[in-house]
Structures are given as structure tokens and as C-alpha cells.
Amino acid sequence: MKKISLLTLFVLLSMNAFAQxxxxxxxxxxxxxxxxxDSNWVQPYLTTMDSQGRLYVASSKVTRASAHNAIYYLDPxxxxxxxxxxxxxxxDSDTLTGNIAxxxxxxxxxxxxxxxxxxxxxxxxxxxxxxxxxxxxDTNLVEKFGxxxxxxxxxxxxxxxxxxxxxxxxxxxxxxxxxRFYNFNRAITTPAYGSWVSLTTYPMEPGGPHxxxxxxxxxxATVPNADYLLPETPFYTSRNSLSAAQVTGGIAIWTGGxxxxxxxxxxTRIADASGELALGTSIAYGINVDKDGYLxxxxxxxxxxxVKAYQVLINFANNVYSLPSATDPVNPDPNGAPFANPNxxxxxxxxxxxxxxxxxxxxxxxxxxxxxxxxxxISDFDFALNQNYPNPFNPSTVISYKLAQAGDVRLIVTNxxxxxxxxxxxxxxxxxxxxxxxxxxxxxxGVYNYTxxxxxxxxxxxxxxxx
Numbered sequence: 001m002k003k004i005s006l007l008t009l010f011v012l013l014s015m016n017a018f019a020q021x022x023x024x025x026x027x028x029x030x031x032x033x034x035x036x037x038d039s040n041w042v043q044p045y046l047t048t049m050d051s052q053g054r055l056y057v058a059s060s061k062v063t064r065a066s067a068h069n070a071i072y073y074l075d076p077x078x079x080x081x082x083x084x085x086x087x088x089x090x091x092d093s094d095t096l097t098g099n100i101a102x103x104x105x106x107x108x109x110x111x112x113x114x115x116x117x118x119x120x121x122x123x124x125x126x127x128x129x130x131x132x133x134x135x136x137x138d139t140n141l142v143e144k145f146g147x148x149x150x151x152x153x154x155x156x157x158x159x160x161x162x163x164x165x166x167x168x169x170x171x172x173x174x175x176x177x178x179x180r181f182y183n184f185n186r187a188i189t190t191p192a193y194g195s196w197v198s199l200t201t202y203p204m205e206p207g208g209p210h211x212x213x214x215x216x217x218x219x220x221a222t223v224p225n226a227d228y229l230l231p232e233t234p235f236y237t238s239r240n241s242l243s244a245a246q247v248t249g250g251i252a253i254w255t256g257g258x259x260x261x262x263x264x265x266x267x268t269r270i271a272d273a274s275g276e277l278a279l280g281t282s283i284a285y286g287i288n289v290d291k292d293g294y295l296x297x298x299x300x301x302x303x304x305x306x307v308k309a310y311q312v313l314i315n316f317a318n319n320v321y322s323l324p325s326a327t328d329p330v331n332p333d334p335n336g337a338p339f340a341n342p343n344x345x346x347x348x349x350x351x352x353x354x355x356x357x358x359x360x361x362x363x364x365x366x367x368x369x370x371x372x373x374x375x376x377x378i379s380d381f382d383f384a385l386n387q388n389y390p391n392p393f394n395p396s397t398v399i400s401y402k403l404a405q406a407g408d409v410r411l412i413v414t415n416x417x418x419x420x421x422x423x424x425x426x427x428x429x430x431x432x433x434x435x436x437x438x439x440x441x442x443x444x445x446g447v448y449n450y451t452x453x454x455x456x457x458x459x460x461x462x463x464x465x466x467x
Contacts, residue, residue: 022369024354026324026337029363032072032081037362041086043067044357044364046160046219046286046344050108050137053348057081057357057364058115060103061094063283064359069093069103071115074364081364085139094120099130099146105171105219107161111137114184116158116171119147127174129154131194133184145194152194156180160219160284162235164228168259172217172237177210178202179217179237179254181262188260199263206269207239207248215242215249218284219344224291228259234312236295237267238285241278249279251287251297253315272310272317273389273400280304286344291351294320298342298356303329305339307356311435316389318400318435323354323367337365385452385459388438392464395441399424399463401452406431410453413438416446424450440465 032042045060055074061067068088072081087093093100101120108114113134118127130146131154146154156175163169169182181197191197210216221236222228228235234253241249250269257264270277279285282301289295294309295317305327310317322328323345324336340360347354354367384402391397403409411425421443424436438450445467451460 041068105161162222290347316398320433400435
């Protein structure tokens with residue numbers, strides 16, 4: 001009976017090896033109104049998707065002064081973007097009375113749309129900002145906040161927008177290279193509606209003080225539907241570097257505070273095995289978090305030209321997905337998107353569609369996570385066990401592995417005598433990249449082995465615990 005059970009298990013695992021698996025596939029590029037493209041008014045920057053699946057893209061003067069500050073939208077089924085509002089043409093942008101010199105963030109909650117910007121230098125000499133809310137995505141239902149607007153004073157530049165489910169806006173700010181939160185929930189009376197949560201000092205981004213505003217937080221991302229009254233709920237920021245020699249940029253994970261007590265937050269720099277998240281000097285390195293909690297990053301400099309998703313454990317990021325990129329300098333995919341300057345990424349609510357804004361091609365790239373058929377390459381039977389990070393470690397480390405096919409796996413840790421000290425994984429896992437944290441706080445210093453057991457073979461690596 002035992003032999004029959006093992007044989008049955010092997011057959012099931014073999015069937016899983018041939019099962020069709022969904023893959024991220026590049027579908028097409030989506031353009032903007034031809035007259036705006038021909039006039040060089042379109043400079044796709046950051047993006048957001050509302051609860052109805054409408055995609056909004058901000059065109060901004062952040063990286064090109066000749067661009068128009070404008071918002072475009074794409075409804076499900078549309079084949080080209082439509083202009084929603086052009087601030088240059090309606091007088092709100094780059095004028096002595098306007099409130100928008102460059103759009104610096106865009107976000108949505110439900111069908112409400114929010115944008116933030118800095119105020120034109122021609123209007124005020126100080127560093128000031130504005131923030132607009134459009135209820136129900138209606139340009140006529142606009143509320144404006146900022147310098148001499150609605151009695152509010154928004155000092156410093158604010159960058160990026162992410163919202164909690166309670167309509168608290170999170171942004172990055174130039175002042176103190178930090179974060180700032182704004183209340184847009186009328187049920188919350190302190191701070192007042194449209195005002196920021198006042199603190200003497202906001203916590204600084206891990207890269208340290210900025211240099212003349214060149215290396216600051218550019219985008220921010222929250223976990224969908226998460227509770228930001230809980231200090232353990234994380235959010236993320238992206239920051240570009242000052243220079244190639246002085247890498248101040250990267251991704252930070254923030255925990256320890258709450259949406260109404262942000263002074264408790266601490267930002268920690270996220271590391272990855274290959275160092276690809278030590279971001280360069282480009283703008284904006286847009287980020288997003290999908291329904292599974294994976295962090296998506298748009299790498300838009302010449303050494304990247306990719307968009308990747310990461311599973312974050314504590315402060316270590318393990319790459320789980322990569323959108324196919326024909327221009328990736330390390331792993332180009334001839335069937336991938338022709339990324340030139342991918343600024344930002346947004347993932348649909350069901351997790352099966354991705355949109356990437358590209359300032360270089362002046363388009364948006366569309367991807368879908370679809371089944372592409374049974375594979376016939378021998379490499380599809382491969383599996384990989386990566387070196388733990390950090391190593392040596394004390395007391396915890398992250399172990400990552402990759403499966404080409406779904407199936408039953410075991411991941412165990414053994415001591416120098418071959419005794420199992422912990423079983424980290426035992427059960428069915430989907431194809432793709434995975435990561436798990438190992439806590440060695442109850443073990444003695446020494447060399448340990450960790451072993452991945454699959455239907456296709458067994459592989460082990462060593463790791464060192466130093467206390």
C-alpha cells in the first residue's frame with residue numbers, strides 16, 4: 001500500500017510538471033491623443049487605477065519642461081487614452097495665478113482621484129505645494145488645497161500619493177527627506193479635513209538628507225485594503241540616488257507608526273541578493289503593491305529597463321515576477337515590451353493585468369498574466385535553491401527558491417549531524433519564486449544545511465549562524 005501511495009504521488013507530481021501555467025505576457029502599447037503626442041505635450045509619469053478599472057496617467061513637467069501637466073484616462077475596452085484635464089490649457093499650470101508647476105503624484109480611492117504638485121516659482125519664491133481632490137472622478141467636483149487655497153498652507157514639495165482605506169494620503173516630502181500624511185476623511189476631525197498630521201519632525205528616509213532636492217522620495221505605495229491603524233502594517237517608498245558614486249536611493253519599508261501617528265514610523269532600506277534595488281539617479285522609479293502584497297518596482301534607468309515584483313520579508317526582497325522586457329540589459333526577452341523609460345506600474349485588482357507608463361516611448365505598455373501553453377523546454381523542469389541572505393546571519397535570514405512547475409515540496413534545515421532542526425515548508429507550492437524566513441534564535445552558532453526536496457530532485461546549501 002505504501003508503494004502504491006508513493007507511485008500515485010509521483011504520477012501526480014509528473015502531471016503537475018506538464019500543467020499549463022500562467023505567465024506575464026506583453027500584449028501591446030497604448031498611445032495618447034495624436035495631437036498631444038505630436039506636440040510633445042505628453043510625458044507619461046505616474047499612474048493609478050480606480051475601483052472601476054479606469055486607468056489614469058499623469059503627464060508632468062518633472063522631467064521635461066516642455067510637457068503639459070495633464071491627466072489622461074483609459075476605460076476598460078478603450079484602445080487609446082483620452083484627455084481628462086490639461087492644466088496648462090485651463091490656466092492652473094505655470095502661471096502667476098496657477099497652482100501647478102509640475103505634477104508630482106497621483107492616486108485614487110474608489111472613484112475619487114487625487115493629484116499633488118508644486119506651485120510655480122513665478123507665483124511664490126518659497127517651496128510650496130498643492131493638492132487636488134476630484135470626487136467621483138468629476139473635474140467639476142474639485143477641491144483644491146495649498147498656498148492661499150482653502151486657507152491651507154502646504155510647505156515643501158510633496159511627491160507621490162498613496163491612500164489608506166480610510167482616505168489618509170501618504171506622500172514623500174523634500175523637507176527632511178521624509179514622509180507626510182494628509183487627512184481627507186471628513187469623519188476624522190483631527191487633523192482637520194485637508195490638513196496634514198502635524199509633527200515637529202517626521203522620520204527621515206534611510207538614505208539620509210537629500211542634496212538640493214536631487215535625491216528625494218519619488219513615489220509611495222500602500223498595501224490594498226490594509227489597516228494602517230496597526231503599526232505592523234507596512235508601506236513603501238522609492239527614492240532615486242544622488243549620483244553613481246553616492247547611492248542614496250533605494251526602496252524603504254516603513255513600520256512602527258500609524259496613519260494618525262506617523263511619528264512612530266521607521267524606514268528601513270530593503271536589500272536584495274543582486275543589488276538591483278539600489279536605485280540610480282533616474283526619476284521616478286514608480287512602485288505599487290498588488291493584492292498578494294507583492295511590491296512592484298519600475299526600473300527606468302539605462303542599467304535596468306525592467307519592471308519586477310518582489311516578495312518582501314522583513315527588509316529582504318525576493319524577485320518573484322518580471323514583466324518581459326525586450327530592452328532589459330541583463331535578460332532581454334525578444335517578445336517583451338520595448339521599454340525605453342518605464343516610470344511607473346499599476347496592477348489591476350484581480351492581479352492579472354499590468355500597465356507600465358513609459359516616458360521614452362510616450363506610451364503605456366499592457367501586460368496580462370495568461371496561460372501560454374505547455375512548454376517543451378528541458379529547462380522548464382529545473383528548480384533552484386538560492387543562497388540565504390544575509391549570510392552569516394543572526395538570528396534570522398531569508399531563504400528563497402524557484403520552482404518551474406507547481407508541486408509538493410519540502411524545505412528543511414539540518415545541523416552538522418544531519419538532524420532536522422526545522423521544517424520550513426512541507427506541502428504544495430505554485431510554480432515561481434518563493435521565499436521564507438528562518439529564525440535561528442533558539443539554535444547555537446554553527447554551520448547548518450538547508451535542503452529543498454522536490455519530485456525532480458534534491459539540492460542543499462550551507463548557511464552560518466553567528467551569535
